[in-house]
Amino acid sequence: MRRIRIAERPDWRAGAERHGFRFHTIDGAPYWDERAYYAFALEQVERDLEAPTLELHEMAMDLVGEIVASDFLMHRLAIPERFRDWIARSWRDGSPHVYGRMDLAYDGRAPAKLYELNYDTPTALYEAAFFQWLWLEEQIERGALPRDADQFNLIQENIIETFATIAPRLPRPLYFSAVRDSEEDQGTIAYLADCAGQAGLATRRIAIEDIGLAIDGRYTDLDDVPIGALFKLYPIEFMFDDAFGQALPQSRLTLLEPPWKAVLSNKGILPLLWERHRGHPNLLPAFFDDRPDVPLPAGWVRKPLLSREGANIDVHAAAGEEWRSDGPYGDAPCIRQAFHSLPEFDGAYPLVGSWVIGDRASGIGMREDDSLITRDSARFMPHAII
Incomplete structure (x- = not known):
């Protein structure tokens, strides 16, 4: 890895x-x-990233049934009681899913370590699936990369195939929704809608703010037509907190990602994975931290259960250094995860985003920051197998 x-x-x-x-x-x-790219050997990709991604995904999926069947574990993940039966029902019914991204720390030598799962509203998708592949092809054509350079990137073809596979289970049309003024989120759902269209699905787009709620409890579009299936790039925990979202359990709405993804996008999954797979080479020790007001000892990172984009992370490195990020999750329940530094390359700290499409390890995207905490301002860097 270079x-x-x-x-x-x-x-x-x-x-x-x-x-x-x-x-x-x-x-x-x-x-x-x-202005730079990350180069990998094929063995690094296959042995250190692709294989662990598939194994970690299977370990996480094996936990879902246990969690949704346990009121104690659902409470441990701070999932509101009103939505627990709905989430459990979506798992028992086998509600289909499309994608997820896990974030890995990897330096090219030691085993990759799982930082967290982004399984509800993962972004950085279009740039990983399409634009970095275009970069690879054009740089090969220009002679800037070797003719046999490759990329771990089956993301787009697997997305299209997954949509085609789950299409018979979806009401038509499939609506795609995100916050109106988020250019990144709107770009992501436009890309996903295009992939769904290539899979033969009829699609429509609607801003999340424009979705209505009918008297009968069904969600509707701007023409008061009931929405049967919705791909929402909007955090499910935000919907839990919205008065508007209280209708979800009775709405007859098919959601993508499905409600059961709420237990995997929650950082509480990390201590549960550690409890059941203690010592696994791709896991970091992790525990529920019931006292966020108590200072951490050196060698730990505190993360709120539902924080996003590097917000409210509290790092206490083994050597005594400390880093903190601000955000809106300061009073939320937390987990504690063993400190494991991102590698440093030329003063930058890369994080591997490893994509799972359907249930297949499908490719990676690299984001790098100037600090050990990967924030929403981190840069996306292309990669190549050399």
């Missing part, structure tokens, strides 16, 4: 605009960054 500097394609910004990648620059700072 970080290799490379010349940018002179026309990549125009290409990004042409392909609908309009969030390549955020608040004047680069989000897509192709």
